[in-house]
Amino acid sequence: MRSFLPVILLVVAACTPPVTESTTSTPAGDPAALTAILEDIRVGWETGDGAPFREHFLDWEGARYFEGGGENIGLQDLIENHVEPEAELGLQLQYSDIQTHFEGDFAWAVVDTDIRLTTQDGQDIHNRGHGTYLFRWVDGTWKIVHTQSASSPVQ
């Protein structure tokens, strides 16, 4: 019976999620890595360029991205029906006060947002709000698995 023990421990070890303590001393826990990704995404929003989204998002089955009361289902929907149309409205997007949190192979960032654009009927919009980005460490890099944002008009 003694010989079963290593087998059991191996199987348990292989199937148990990794211990998820803070990894701030490793590259995976480097806030600058998330900040750089967010900057790529911010520029992608302004320019209507889907490339940074395809690079940094984990385009997984079931992905949903929330903004306001709406949502996009999957990355293609997000790019074609949200990113590209808003860029055509002259979107100016700023992120500030980026706060990052790391838990092993998972991380999230919350940001303050400042949004300006002009609607097709000529109405100037200036909103402030927040965004939350969730990341998973995949194959040596952080990938965005979910986003949520909301804003309201500047008074």
Add this chain to the structure above:
Amino acid sequence: MSRSPRPILTAALLLLLPIGLQAQAADESAQVAATVSAFHTAMATGDTEAMLALLAPDARILEGGSIETIEDYEAGHMSADVAFAQAVPRERSDLQVFIEGNVAWVVSTSRAVGTYRGREVDSRGGELMVLAQSADGAWKIRSISWS
């Protein structure tokens, strides 16, 4: 010469362990969902103590145009959120639970229809909660994002 039972036992253990782990994962998902549902219930019933007890000390609450600490939230939006939740019934989609080690995130959408302070309300929203498991095994809410 008798046949050794080891291969059979080993195979049985290998088969049973993943099932056990699957059950554990389902149990953890249920615990996460129960934590989120408990927060929703506490808000709808005006039990602010229960709401606060479900939040981690470093929790951030994001709604509208602000990011708030627990202290900010308790002193600011919480009473209005509770009043709104008590006045306007909210129909919520199923919670989608994702577990990443000792972190979980939960998304749902909802629609609130009713009257609040004499004004007709019909609003749709999305909710994201990030939770982490504390040393005692309890799941605590680290972040709430409402849109």
